[in-house]
Amino acid sequence: MKNKLDLAELIFGDIKESVADLEKRFSEREISKDSYVTRFAPSPTGFLHTGSLFTAFIGYKLAHDSDGVFYFRLEDTDTKREVEGSAKELLEQLQLFGITPDEGLTVNGEVGQYGPYTQSKRENIYKIVIKEMIAKGIAYPCFCSKEELETLRNEQEKNKEITGYYGKYATCRNLSADVAYNRIVAGEPYVIRFKSTGDHNNKILVHDEIRGDLELAQNDQDIIILKSDNLPTYHFAHAVDDHFMHTTLVTRGEEWLSSLPIHVELFDALGFSRVKYAHLPVIMKLDNGNKRKLSKRKDDEAAVSYFLKDGYPIEAILTYLMSIANSNFEEYLIENPHESYKSFTFNLNKMSLDGALFDIEKLRYFSKEFLAKLNKNEITKRMLTYTNKFDQEFYLRIKENEQFFKDIINIEREKENPRKDYACLGEIYEGIKFFYNDVFGELVSSVEFNPKIKKETLIAFLNDVKVNLSFDHDEQEWFASLKAIAVKYGFNPNNKEYKLNPEAYTGNIADAAEIVRIAVTTRKQTPNLFAILNILGTKEVNRRIDLVISKI
RNA sequence: GGUCCGUUGGAGAAGCGGCUUAACUCAUUGCCCUCUCAAGGCAACACCCAUGGGUUCGAAUCCCAUACGGAUCACCA
Numbered sequence: 272m273k274n275k276l277d278l279a280e281l282i283f284g285d286i287k288e289s290v291a292d293l294e295k296r297f298s299e300r301e302i303s304k305d306s307y308v309t310r311f312a313p314s315p316t317g318f319l320h321t322g323s324l325f326t327a328f329i330g331y332k333l334a335h336d337s338d339g340v341f342y343f344r345l346e347d348t349d350t351k352r353e354v355e356g357s358a359k360e361l362l363e364q365l366q367l368f369g370i371t372p373d374e375g376l377t378v379n380g381e382v383g384q385y386g387p388y389t390q391s392k393r394e395n396i397y398k399i400v401i402k403e404m405i406a407k408g409i410a411y412p413c414f415c416s417k418e419e420l421e422t423l424r425n426e427q428e429k430n431k432e433i434t435g436y437y438g439k440y441a442t443c444r445n446l447s448a449d450v451a452y453n454r455i456v457a458g459e460p461y462v463i464r465f466k467s468t469g470d471h472n473n474k475i476l477v478h479d480e481i482r483g484d485l486e487l488a489q490n491d492q493d494i495i496i497l498k499s500d501n502l503p504t505y506h507f508a509h510a511v512d513d514h515f516m517h518t519t520l521v522t523r524g525e526e527w528l529s530s531l532p533i534h535v536e537l538f539d540a541l542g543f544s545r546v547k548y549a550h551l552p553v554i555m556k557l558d559n560g561n562k563r564k565l566s567k568r569k570d571d572e573a574a575v576s577y578f579l580k581d582g583y584p585i586e587a588i589l590t591y592l593m594s595i596a597n598s599n600f601e602e603y604l605i606e607n608p609h610e611s612y613k614s615f616t617f618n619l620n621k622m623s624l625d626g627a628l629f630d631i632e633k634l635r636y637f638s639k640e641f642l643a644k645l646n647k648n649e650i651t652k653r654m655l656t657y658t659n660k661f662d663q664e665f666y667l668r669i670k671e672n673e674q675f676f677k678d679i680i681n682i683e684r685e686k687e688n689p690r691k692d693y694a695c696l697g698e699i700y701e702g703i704k705f706f707y708n709d710v711f712g713e714l715v716s717s718v719e720f721n722p723k724i725k726k727e728t729l730i731a732f733l734n735d736v737k738v739n740l741s742f743d744h745d746e747q748e749w750f751a752s753l754k755a756i757a758v759k760y761g762f763n764p765n766n767k768e769y770k771l772n773p774e775a776y777t778g779n780i781a782d783a784a785e786i787v788r789i790a791v792t793t794r795k796q797t798p799n800l801f802a803i804l805n806i807l808g809t810k811e812v813n814r815r816i817d818l819v820i821s822k823i
Numbered sequence: 824g825g826u827c828c829g830u831u832g833g834a835g836a837a838g839c840g841g842c843u844u845a846a847c848u849c850a851u852u853g854c855c856c857u858c859u860c861a862a863g864g865c866a867a868c869a870c871c872c873a874u875g876g877g878u879u880c881g882a883a884u885c886c887c888a889u890a891c892g893g894a895u896c897a898c899c900a
Contacts, residue, residue, distance in 0.1 A: 314900050349899050417898075433825065434896070462898055471826095488826065498898040505900050529827055529895040550828090555893080557834095562892065591835095594848080598836045601848050623836075625829050626893070633835065633849050643862085683861080690861050750858075766857095784858035796860040 273452035276406050281452055282463075283402040286395070290403050293396060297385050297515040306339035308519045311365070311372070312512075314346045315357040319364040319575045321629070322524065322554050322565055325592050329551060330522040331370045332617040339519070342375035344512060345389040348502040358389075364575060368585045385516040390508055397503045400511055400541065401463055401496060409540050410496060412451050412461040413443035433471065436464065441493040463497035465507070469536055477535055479528075480520065480549040480619045490532035506530060510537040513546050525550040525626075549619055554595070555626040565629060572629060582657045582696025586611065587638035593617070594637070595627040635694035642696075643689040647681040654680070657696045665700050668707060675806070679703050682802045690798060705792045706806065714793040715818055720786060721778070728777060730820055732760045733790055737813050740787070742804040749801050757783035790819045 273281075300308060309330035313323055334341035343365075345358050362378050365371070374383035387393055404410035413436075415423075420436070427434045443451075444466050455461060469489035477485050496507035503511070513521060528550045538545045555562045556570055565573040572578070578588055593600045593612040603615050642650065651673065658666035669676045680699070683690045693699055704710045720729055741752040754764040761777035763769040769779040788800055791812055797803060804812055 312900095316900080346900065352899065413898095420898090428824090431824075482828075485827085492896095495898050500898075502898090504898070508900095524894095525828075526894055527900095531827095552829095553894080564893085595835060598848080601835085602837090602846095605847080627835060630834050630849075636849055639861095688862050692861055753858080779858090781858050788859065794859090798859095798861070800858065 273449045275408055275448045278412070278448045278452050278455075279402045279405040281455060282405065282412065283398050286398050286402050288395075288399050290400055293399055293515060297517070300340070300517045302339065306337045306519075307333045308340045308342070308517055309334045309522055310342045310344055310375070310513070310516070310518055311370075312344040312346050312523075313361055314349060314352065315354060315361065316349075316352045317354050317357050317567065319361050320565075320567060321573055321575055323361075324365075324368065324370075324575050324588075325554060325596070326522060326524060326551055327365060327370050328368070328589060328592055329549075329596060329617065332612075333520065333522065333549075333619070334373070336616050340373050341370075342383065342385075342516065343372035343377065343388065344375050344516070346505065346508065347389060347391050348498075348504070348508060350391075350500065350502070364579075367579070368575075368589060388516075390512070391502065393508075393512070394501060396515065397497065397508065397511055404465070404496075404541075405463070409466050410463050411444055411446070411466055412455060413441075413464045413493075413495070414446075414451075414454055414459050414461045415443060416460075435492045437467065437471075437491045437493060441466075444493055460499055462495045462499050464493040465496050465537065465540070467491050467493050467536060468540075469532070475532060475535060477531055478547070480547055481552075481622050482528075482550065482624060485528075485531075487532050490536045492533065494533055506533050506537060509534060510541060510543065514538070514541070514543040518546055520547045520549060522549045522551060524553050526553065552623060553626040555628050557628055562626070562628065564626070572631070578634075578695075580661060580697070582661070582698075583634065583638050583694070584641050584653070584696075587634065587641045590637045590641070591634040594633070595623075597621045598623070638694045639691040642693050643684070643691045646685050647677045650680055650684075651677050654696055654699065661697070662700065675706070678806045679706050682798045682806075692798070705794060705797075706803075708811070711793065711815060712818070715815075715822060718789055718793050718819060718822060720789055720823070721782060724777060724782070724786070726823055728760050729786065730823060732756065732783070732786060733816050733820055735759065736787055736790075737816050740804075740812075742801055743809075746801045749804070753784065753787070754780060791815050 302308065311323075311327040311330050331341045333339070343362070347353055347358070358376065359378075362372075362376060366378055371377065372382075375381070375386070375388035381388055401410055405412075415436075423436075423440055424434045427440070441464070443464070446454075467490055469491040471488050471491045473489045474486045475489050477487060479485055494506055495504050497503055509521075512518075531548065531550075535545060554565050556565050556572075558569075567573045575588070579585075589612050590604075593615065597615075597617055599618075599621055600612065600615055604610065607614075645653070651669070654676070655666065655669060658669060680703070692702055705714055735756050736753075739752065739756050740749070742749040757780055758764060760783075762780060762783040763776045763778075764780045766779050766781075769776055773779075784800060785795060787804075788797055789795060791807060792803060807815070
């Protein structure tokens with residue numbers, strides 16, 4: 272007759288260490304009690320998700336605001352869904368946002384004493400724990416096939432019972448060690464399950480740092496802890512890793528709330544002291560009038576690369592995320608205009624309980640504010656990095672004459688209330704392309720002037736502008752000279768007078784300015800005309816006017 | 824369907840039993856400024872806090888029910 276010890280030895284014969292050895296190996300962190308140890312633990316299944324960035328950001332803030340540790344752990348136990356190279360990509364994108372792990376996997380390799388930080392490399396640790404669990408009888412091998420499980424589920428559904436492997440349905444939990452031993456020797460495939468002692472009708476009291484005290488039904492499912500591929504499932508790995516890595520606060524999406532009872536039972540059964548949890552609300556999106564989680568497959572904005580590609584500054588993205596996380600953050604910003612999310616202390620209690628709708632308009636607002644505050648050198652530098660990656664043609668154009676670009680981007684910039692034209696770097700080209708002579712040449716063929724003004728007047732006016740418009744000195748003088756010319760062609764420089772009898776004039780001063788504006792930019796709306804004329808210079812302005820006249 | 828979580832304006836939200844004629848921010852609309860646009864300034868925008876019942880001298884705030892929304896029920900995390 273074989274007993275539980277024999278069974279444990281049969282399955283994990285190569286495992287010699289004990290849980291006590293592990294406790295010794297991964298001893299308590301020397302860290303203040305008030306400091307949080309948090310982590311970001313993604314699976315390598317693709318690029319960085321906006322929701323993941325949010326979670327990582329919160330974890331990072333919490334740890335750093337409390338002089339704690341923020342570490343990165345790779346949860347790569349689902350070999351089927353794994354995407355090659357995504358761990359690296361995740362890390363790099365995180366770094367772009369300034370969210371660099373203090374410990375665990377980093378762009379420079381693994382750091383820290385609680386590793387390995389990649390779950391597939393921790394097989395041994397999991398097995399040490401499971402071996403003891405089998406020996407103690409709180410875990411057991413299960414030989415049920417997927418087909419059998421499927422049949423069981425159908426049966427349960429038909430009878431309107433709770434589905435799953437629990438209680439009387441967990442047939443393998445009653446197998447004697449001897450029987451199990453022999454079936455394994457005979458070569459039957461199996462998984463390892465946790466033997467739950469919970470009762471679905473009883474409640475457990477748990478505390479969530481965001482939601483407060485929660486009363487949840489106990490877990491009674493004999494969940495799988497070791498899959499047939501010898502890798503642990505999430506629930507078990509979470510308990511083992513967060514215990515031995517000494518996490519103090521688990522920050523994760525609220526989709527995990529319903530499996531909390533499993534985790535709590537696991538921690539208790541293993542004799543681990545429970546960690547704290549903060550289940551973060553999920554970022555949602557409105558789809559046909561219904562709220563739903565941002566979806567990787569359906570929504571472009573679910574991937575942070577979407578914002579990067581358009582050139583939203585990472586500072587603006589993080590500011591936006593912080594504004595959803597703690598709404599008093601915006602008040603903080605108003606009171607402290609020179610501060611940012613970096614100096615703001617994030618508070619879990621101020622977090623909303625339900626998922627916020629992703630609001631691109633608000634992101635755009637923060638982004639405009641941010642970009643407007645940059646000086647010409649800073650924005651040029653960013654623009655160079657951005658276009659080098661996403662718009663080579665424009666990159667080369669800027670490079671060719673950096674000063675020219677700086678002059679353009681500096682129009683109405685370095686001052687108290689700068690222009691807020693751009694929500695992202697990707698919008699800049701469209702805004703200023705007419706400055707470039709070759710582009711102007713293409714645009715000019717489709718210029719249209721106010722049809723109310725006669726062609727002859729237009730041409731005569733423009734010719735006059737060519738010789739008499741003065742913009743070498745200051746803005747006042749420029750405007751005065753524009754007025755002087757305009758008057759000759761029947762424009763009224765006094766708007767109040769003009770409004771009294773519009774029929775008597777060719778137009779008002781705005782109409783006159785519009786002609787010049789269209790002639791040199793092909794647009795009806797632009798930033799300050801005086802500045803534009805100066806940047807282009809007399810020669811180019813006159814060349815453009817000639818070109819335009821030839822098209823009228 | 825079971826279980827859990829939630830519900831204050833178009834969006835993020837403050838509020839936690841009387842100080843609320845419901846803060847603040849974005850969006851929207853109007854006016855002012857003005858060579859256009861952007862910016863800036865000033866206003867407006869929840870006949871009331873999902874609905875219905877309670878508790879209370881008094882409720883957005885406490886309790887119950889209903890409705891609605893979300894999450895979750897895998898050898899995925």
